[in-house]
Amino acid sequence: MRNLWADNTGRNPSIGWGGVFNFVNNIVYNWVHRTADGGEFSTMSNFINNYYKPGPLTPKGAISYRIVKSESRSNKLFPWAQYGRIYAEGNIVEGNEAVTKDNWNGGIQIADKDLPNGIPADVKALMRSNEPFAMPHMTIIPKDQTFDKVLENVGATIPSRDIVDQRIVEEVRTGQAYYVKKLPKKNPYGDFWGLADKSKAEDGSFKYRRLDKESYKLGIITDICQVGGFPKYKKVKPYVDTDGDGMPDEWEIANGLNPNDPSDANKDCTGDGYTNIEKYINGISTKEKVDWTDMKNNHDTLAEKGKLL
Template identity: 35%
Template sequence: IYFQKDIMIDHCSLSWGLDEVATVRDNENSTVQWCIISESLNHSFHPKGDHGYGGIWGGIGATFHHNLFAHHTSRTPRFNGSRYHGEPEQEIVDFRNNVIYNWGFNGAYGGEGGHQNVVANYYKYGPASRHKDRIVEPLDSTGAWFIADNFVFGYPEITADNWSGGVQGEFAAYGRVNSPFPHPSVTTQSAEEAFELVLANAGAVFPTRDAVDRRIVKEVRTGTATYGGVWGEHSGIIDSQSNVGGWPELKSAEAPKDTDADGMPNSWELKHGLNPEDPDDRNDDQNQDGYTNLENYLNELVSGIEH
């Protein structure tokens, strides 16, 4: 997703993509939260060859929090910077309380001409990881970085001081700032607390997680990987969904009756004074709360989920 505005991606489970699994960059006002981004396809059909990457993230006012990256060779994420829209002062990205597990030859990097907060994330190497102590690798001297309170599994000295080895590469000494860039308010936990919350709540959890997400979360918690491809057996880096047993069987109940096919069941529309034969009322705001009628219905479906 790029060159759009006012985007919210919440509680999605994304896996088995070519190139990247989830790229969100160069948008205005975007948020990705409580998502699982796992198992990009490495040795697959990308024209450039092996390409099992997590995502390119950035934007003009972009927030990424409480997400899980697992089992990618690189780009967890690649911070996009301002290289496409060319307005460095507007590229402000807040990346906090995410969990990053089992990156391959690289993890997070980039940030050219951007302003990045990297705060209270949990980094845990896995069977495929090479730079096991890496938080991020800035790609040039034009990016600005506020980096603090990140937990790096197995490296207590970097956890205590993220700049004592977690920021790596030729340009590690450039762009350091001591105060965070402006960002929307996000309830922020310590990295260790966020680790538990993300593993318990991220992804498509309603009404229940599927077998793929349950396996991914178990592997993150235990520091293991069940499957692999040309990268290596049990590396976690796969080449096809067939490496992990193929597409899971997802059972579904019968959908409630929706005469006008506007996404809101007849029973809900009648209860809230709407017309079950008018498809256009989904975009109205019956109770004047700032959300469309369809948004209110969808929000009710998950009203019992705390995060």
């Protein structure tokens, strides 16, 4: 929920073989061959209000508007195919009005190369659910707001978004990949430590890699050096925590706790079920007891202190 899946060739994501799978308010960008896949047998999947944006490495054709490719893998277990069931609603595929209007009009696909005309009607009738499967309570962002809301808030944004996340978010927003013009001479395609010699090319890279070596210019990298490396952060003075309980003295004093009592980290000052250190980590109120069984109270408490979703 509310994740950004950017610059992955496939498995955006890969679904297991059973149970309920929820994929809600996500952005998927610049995939190569697979968005979501798997989800066979007794899997029940909810795909709701996600945003799919093909990137420079996303092929034309069916892959470019693929929401999920359901698999059966049952040819050795059963004499028939057994795909999972899917509820798909409100998913936007940028550049494809037909699939955006009706997600089952090509967006839901199956892994069977012998079906050039799409999913047979009898198979689709078994796969398609017209109602969402049971899922945990969550506030679902309207489909036309998913892209902007998720990009604005995704990642570690409090107190500020770091330069790595800034680069990725900007790439998704513009569709343009950033990369360095001149790679380092040593391991320009990554340090493939532990890779068997028979699988190494002359330059030390993976010999059987499917993508071109210059895929980093189109968003998919093999080493962080191709996009300038990680930022170097300065050391900062740690906060004062006299009793070593994980909560700063300043916060404890402001919230009526004892900065000299390490045991109060595991106590619950309001009786709402969350320990004091959990209240500190998640920005939960220490002044009043909150009924967390009331779904209206379950929201992103940290986002309220930064950018509100």
